[in-house]
Amino acid sequence: MLESLALKLDNVFKKLRGKGLLTEKDVTDALKEIRLSLLEADVNYRVVKSFVESVKEKALQQEVLKNITPGEQVVKIVWDEMCAIMGKKGGTISFSPNPPTIIMLVGLQGSGKTTTTAKLANIFKKDGKKVLIVAADTNRPAAADQLEILGKSIGVDVHRESGKDSLAIAMSALAKRLYYDILIFDTAGRLHIDEELMEQLREMKLKLSPHETLLVADAMTGQDAVNIAESFSNNIGIDGVILTKMEGDARGGALLSIRAVTGKSVKFIGVGENVDAMEPFYPERIASKILGMGDIVSLVEKVKKNISGDSLLNLEEKIKKDSFDLEDFKEQLKQLVHMGPIEEIIGMVPGGSRLLGLVNSGPGYQKEINRAVSIINSMTKEERRNYVIINGNRRKRISKGSGTSVQEVNKLLKNFFQTKKMIKAFSGKKGKTALGRALSSVRF
Numbered sequence: 014m015l016e017s018l019a020l021k022l023d024n025v026f027k028k029l030r031g032k033g034l035l036t037e038k039d040v041t042d043a044l045k046e047i048r049l050s051l052l053e054a055d056v057n058y059r060v061v062k063s064f065v066e067s068v069k070e071k072a073l074q075q076e077v078l079k080n081i082t083p084g085e086q087v088v089k090i091v092w093d094e095m096c097a098i099m100g101k102k103g104g105t106i107s108f109s110p111n112p113p114t115i116i117m118l119v120g121l122q123g124s125g126k127t128t129t130t131a132k133l134a135n136i137f138k139k140d141g142k143k144v145l146i147v148a149a150d151t152n153r154p155a156a157a158d159q160l161e162i163l164g165k166s167i168g169v170d171v172h173r174e175s176g177k178d179s180l181a182i183a184m185s186a187l188a189k190r191l192y193y194d195i196l197i198f199d200t201a202g203r204l205h206i207d208e209e210l211m212e213q214l215r216e217m218k219l220k221l222s223p224h225e226t227l228l229v230a231d232a233m234t235g236q237d238a239v240n241i242a243e244s245f246s247n248n249i250g251i252d253g254v255i256l257t258k259m260e261g262d263a264r265g266g267a268l269l270s271i272r273a274v275t276g277k278s279v280k281f282i283g284v285g286e287n288v289d290a291m292e293p294f295y296p297e298r299i300a301s302k303i304l305g306m307g308d309i310v311s312l313v314e315k316v317k318k319n320i321s322g323d324s325l326l327n328l329e330e331k332i333k334k335d336s337f338d339l340e341d342f343k344e345q346l347k348q349l350v351h352m353g354p355i356e357e358i359i360g361m362v363p364g365g366s367r368l369l370g371l372v373n374s375g376p377g378y379q380k381e382i383n384r385a386v387s388i389i390n391s392m393t394k395e396e397r398r399n400y401v402i403i404n405g406n407r408r409k410r411i412s413k414g415s416g417t418s419v420q421e422v423n424k425l426l427k428n429f430f431q432t433k434k435m436i437k438a439f440s441g442k443k444g445k446t447a448l449g450r451a452l453s454s455v456r457f
Contacts, residue, residue, distance in 0.1 A: 015265045019303050021050040022091075026304070029084035040072045040087065047091070055235035055266025060098060060273045068094050092300050098269060099296035100278040107252070109224050112194045115187075117221055118255075119214055119245060120229035122202040125257035125283060127156050129229045130199040131163035132283065132291035133255075138169055142194040147186040148173040149217070152201040160199055167288055180217055187221065198223070206241065211248045218249060225252045227280065230267065232256040238267035239274050246275045257283035260290070268299065339397040342429050343389040346382050384417060388425045391415040400426060 025046045032039060044065050051061045068090055071077070077086045108114045116133070120126045127150065134144045146164055148157035148171060157173040164171035170193075172186040179201050190196055200217060203210045218226060228251045230238040238256070245251050254271050259282045272278050279294045331337045389397060391414035396403050403411070403426065412419045 015054075015268075015299070015303055018050060018054040018265045021053070022047065022304060025050070026084065026088050029087055032084060035078050035083040035087070037073055037078075040069065040078075043087070044069055044072075051269070054269070057236060057239055057266070057270035057274055060270045063273070064094055064098060088304060092304055095269070095300035095303065096296045098273045099299065100272045101296065106280065107224055108195075113190045114195045114225070115190075115221055115223040116195065116197045116225045116227060117200060117218060117223040118198065118227050118229055119200050119249060119251070120202050121206070121241060122153060122204050124202065124229045124231045126150070126202055126229040127153075127159050127199050128163065128286070128288075129255055129257060129281075129283060129291070130160060130197050131167060131169070131288050133281070134164070134169045134195075134197055135167045135288050136281075136291065137195050138167060143192070144195045144197065145170045145172055145186065145189060145193040147171075147183060147196060147198045149179045149183045149186070149198050150201045151177075151179050151182070152203065156199065163288060179213065180220060183217055183221060206244050206248075214249050226250060227252060228254045228277075230254055230256055230271075231258055232267045232282070233258045235266040236270070239270045242267075242271050242275045242277065246277055251275075251277055253278050253280040255279070255281045255283065255291075256294075260284045265303070337433060339389050339392065339400055339429060340394075342432060343386055343397075346385055384415075384421060385425050385428070387415040388412075388417055388422055400429060 025043050029035065029039065029043055047068070048061055048065045051064070052058065056064075068087075071090045071094075072087045077083055077090070080086050106114070106116070118126055118130055118133075130146050134146050137144050146160060146169055148160045150156040161171045161173060172182070172189065174182050174185060177185070183198055183200075186196065186198070198217075198221065200214060201210070226249065228242055228245045230241055232238060234241075242251070242254055254275075254277055256267060256271075256279055259268070268279060268282075281291050282294050283291050331341050388411060391411045392403070396407065396411075408419050408422045412422045415422075
């Protein structure tokens with residue numbers, strides 16, 4: 014997520030940090046590169062213009078230029094401005110003081126609205142809320158079936174009816190409101206914006222009087238997502254945005270532009286296809302990731318959720334003693350599967366964007382993990398503890414035992430070696446890694 018923009022900005026800031034003192038020309042040249050990077054990331058040009066002007070005004074102040082760490086001062090100014098354009102606090106759901114809270118999701122067909130309905134319900138259910146999700150999209154025949162399957166998978170009630178229009182279904186579901194804390198309505202969408210769709214949604218909003226009307230938009234469409242948000246905001250009125258498909262090739266334009274253009278905050282971001290792959294949006298964390306500062310808070314939350322305390326303590330001890338071996342590598346690979354895409358995890362570590370090229374990921378990620386585990390299982394204990402003894406003959410034996418090729422064994426060993434290099438790259442003076450520091454801060 015946003016790796017391309019993060020790498021480009023990292024190169025800009027590397028030049029600034031390398032200078033003892035900054036001149037006005039240094040700042041101006043850096044801002045030209047930042048401006049180009051943001052435009053290439055599909056950030057709205059008006060937002061970029063305002064952003065660069067604000068950063069320049071603050072970065073050229075004498076207390077910044079004459080500071081002992083002027084490069085870091087400029088990075089902090091850029092971080093502050095990024096948080097400001099995305100919204101200092103991020104979006105929060107306005108729950109009704111008298112339940113139920115009614116949430117209406119709107120958006121174009123194909124934006125992931127139905128899946129997002131279930132993801133949102135799943136988040137609220139985990140918070141102990143009783144949720145009803147309503148299949149009020151009659152434009153897409155499979156929408157109700159999809160929502161019912163998703164509802165069963167997370168243990169949430171689904172209201173659906175056949176032979177009725179969207180408004181009739183919505184009003185029928187509303188009659189059940191006394192039995193639930195939250196009602197979420199999945200509404201109809203189209204492939205494009207038209208007056209008929211807007212009129213239908215306006216009428217439903219009038220009848221439901223939702224506490225939150227949230228637009229679901231595809232982050233991969235870049236400026237189109239911003240234009241769609243502006244149109245829905247003007248024609249229907251929205252309280253916030255949920256951006257889907259942030260785990261894909263989203264360049265960041267929509268995320269960095271929507272609030273500045275519409276005045277509405279991004280409240281959640283979808284980061285995968287699974288029903289639990291949606292997160293509250295925190296501007297400070299996103300800004301930190303974009304600027305190479307990592308996102309240690311999110312990393313700790315992920316670790317706390319997926320890895321046991323004993324395992325963390327053991328890993329920390331191995332890192333301290335530089336005794337991380339193939340057996341440890343296997344266990345970490347297995348646990349990483351539960352934490353999500355590896356590039357996402359690396360991106361949470363300060364400076365991790367520089368190491369993303371070392372990581373292989375993608376649709377075959379799970380198969381790669383299984384293959385690697387199989388290869389390591391075919392090694393002897395001695396080989397796992399001391400990989401340097403694995404010569405050509407041993408590699409042939411291991412490949413035969415794991416049902417893989419010698420090339421795949423070589424690839425596994427290369428990845429292991431790169432992982433050890435990565436751990437050393439993060440090592441502090443006392444041998445404690447940045448990741449280790451994050452992990453050791455977790456309390457169970």
